[in-house]
Amino acid sequence: MLAATVMLGEHGRRRAGLGDEFWQYRPAHQGDSARMIDWRRSARSDSHFVREREWQAAQSVTLWVDPARSMGFTGDKSRAPKADRAKLLALALAVLLLRGGERVGIAGMAQPRSGRAQMLRLAARLSGDAAVEEYGAPVTDGMVSHGRAVFLSDFLGDLTAVEAGLGRASDRGVRGALIQVLDPAEEEFPFDGRTIFESMGGTLRYETQKAGDLRTRYLAKLAERKDRLSSLARAVGWHFTTHHTGHPAQSALLWAYAALQGGR
Structure with a gap:
């Protein structure tokens, strides 16, 4: 399984608190009681x-996977x-997070829960069937306040x-991340001559005798769309990347995992 090929440490849930394990030393602040001072460590310096001990707070992560026809x-x-x-x-991302x-x-x-079940x-x-819509719109139902989220779509x-x-x-x-999933053909536009373009649901259709003449304009429009998605993500403190189905999935998985850590 994909998640098994990725060796990762524990997800970044560590914060100072009332846990059992040592986390770090910090300089004492005004208001700290004498019982909080580590006198053995303090004896080695002038301060x-x-x-501090560690408190591990499980967070809620909500995934949205675009079910629209275009994703087929x-x-x-x-x-x-x-x-x-x-x-x-x-x-794969869910497996890594649940393990953590x-x-x-x-x-x-499905509401955020933990455990193998x-x-x-x-x-x-x-595993359900594709939706009837040609293109999907992100669903936010069930998101937990101050949690994390990942949207996966071709956008x-x-x-x-x-x-x-x-x-x-x-x-x-x-906070979270947008992962744009594209096929290499959508990125490269390898079409030439007479070509019929049709949406996966069949509601959109365009025929041309010179598909190659459209390549420059298409690639410019795609670049504009990526820039717009990146700007939308940055505006709300999210991350954005594009992943191609012709590339190994591990790189996108690692990126998503790191993006969720960085969103804390």
Whole structure:
């Protein structure tokens, strides 16, 4: 399994508190009681030091995996569709987080919970059929205030829906990451000559005799979309990246895990 190939330490849940394990020494502050002073450590310097113990606070992480028709695209039969890669990344990330003691859920489908049984629930929820919509809009139902979230999508639909979803999450104090999952064909636009472009749901169709003439404009529009997504994410303290289905999934998994740590 993908998560088993990634060797990671404990997720960054450590804070000073009333735990049992030693965490760090810090200089004593005004208001610290004498019983908090570590006199043995303080004897080695001219200052007083407090011995802090660790408090581990499990956080809630909500995943949204775009179920729209557009995610079913693949530019090559040897590559899995975008939806399969997004689900793989979501499940692998959930495994890592659950192993670290976090609570993980799926927006609008499964409330964040911890434990092995939750992994089975998440896998079952993600195994459903594609939605009827051509392009997805982020769902924020079930997000826990001041928790974390990850949105996985191609983000090729209306970006006002993405902006609205980020706004709702931000209003709850939720930080997280956007992972744009694209097929290499969508990134490179390797089309030329007579080509018929049709959406996965069949509602959009465009035919051209000179597809190659569209490449420059298409790539410029795609770059603009990525810049817009990056700006929307930064505006609310989120992270953004693009992952291609032709690349190994491990790199995106590591990025997502690190992004959640950085969002604390």
